[in-house]
Amino acid sequence: MCDVDEEQQEPIGSTVDLPRIEQAVREILLAIGEDPDRSGLADTPGRVARAYAEVFAGLKQDPGEVLSRTFDISHQELVLVKDIPFYSTCEHHLVPFHGFAHVGYIPSHDGKVTGLSKLARLVDVFAKRPQVQERLTTQIVDALVEHLKPRGAIVVVECEHMCMSMRGVRKPGAKTVTSAVRGILHEPATRAEAMSLILGK
Ligand SMILES: Nc1nc2c(ncn2[C@@H]2O[C@H](COP(=O)(O)OP(=O)(O)OP(=O)(O)O)[C@@H](O)[C@H]2O)c(=O)[nH]1
Numbered sequence: 001m002c003d004v005d006e007e008q009q010e011p012i013g014s015t016v017d018l019p020r021i022e023q024a025v026r027e028i029l030l031a032i033g034e035d036p037d038r039s040g041l042a043d044t045p046g047r048v049a050r051a052y053a054e055v056f057a058g059l060k061q062d063p064g065e066v067l068s069r070t071f072d073i074s075h076q077e078l079v080l081v082k083d084i085p086f087y088s089t090c091e092h093h094l095v096p097f098h099g100f101a102h103v104g105y106i107p108s109h110d111g112k113v114t115g116l117s118k119l120a121r122l123v124d125v126f127a128k129r130p131q132v133q134e135r136l137t138t139q140i141v142d143a144l145v146e147h148l149k150p151r152g153a154i155v156v157v158e159c160e161h162m163c164m165s166m167r168g169v170r171k172p173g174a175k176t177v178t179s180a181v182r183g184i185l186h187e188p189a190t191r192a193e194a195m196s197l198i199l200g201k
């Protein structure tokens with residue numbers, strides 16, 4: 001029986017080539033001078049492969065499907081889900097970057113509103129891929145625009161990059177903030193309201 005990803009209810013390995021990752025991890029262990037057959041490491045290639053299936057599950061997920069269920073709620077003002085925690089993987093070093101996403105939109109005139117949890121799921125669809133923070137931010141906002149046709153959308157992402165903390169320049173605690181704005185959220189007053197709600201902790 002194969003393992004099932006509890007979140008996605010899909011067999012682990014349906015998204016990635018598990019044996020190929022196992023082989024590659026074994027090669028890395030050999031390349032760093034380790035013995036991949038010692039007892040502590042014997043199951044590591046398999047574990048890493050299953051972990052990668054989870055960490056990169058977003059590559060096979062469709063943002064349109066996540067946002068496909070909408071509700072007719074007559075709300076013409078800002079809807080904002082803030083402080084959505086997430087983990088992603090820096091495509092330059094394949095180490096994590098993690099932090100919070102703040103996702104907001106002003107619904108279309110016909111009141112097309114999605115479930116709040118879907119905004120958090122949307123973040124994960126794009127976070128669970130090899131990423132850079134700027135692209136993560138614009139992919140989220142552009143998916144909102146494409147699938148909800150809102151009058152405005154805003155995404156702010158704050159992250160710490162492990163590639164800047166644990167190696168390289170070694171600046172733990174440094175935060176990178178990116179934002180992307182579409183539609184009427186470009187208007188200074190609307191944008192200021194959204195930013196004050198996002199930044200007001
Ligand atoms: N713009 C952007 N840069 C990123 C992101 N994640 C990591 N980086 C940067 O990618 C760059 C890669 O730089 P390179 O000079 O090619 O690689 P490197 O020699 O490992 O660089 P250092 O990290 O400075 O040691 C680094 O400056 C990282 O900080 C990201 O999400 N966005």
Ligand SMILES: [Zn+2]
Binds near residue numbers: 094095164
């Ligand atoms: Zn990096």
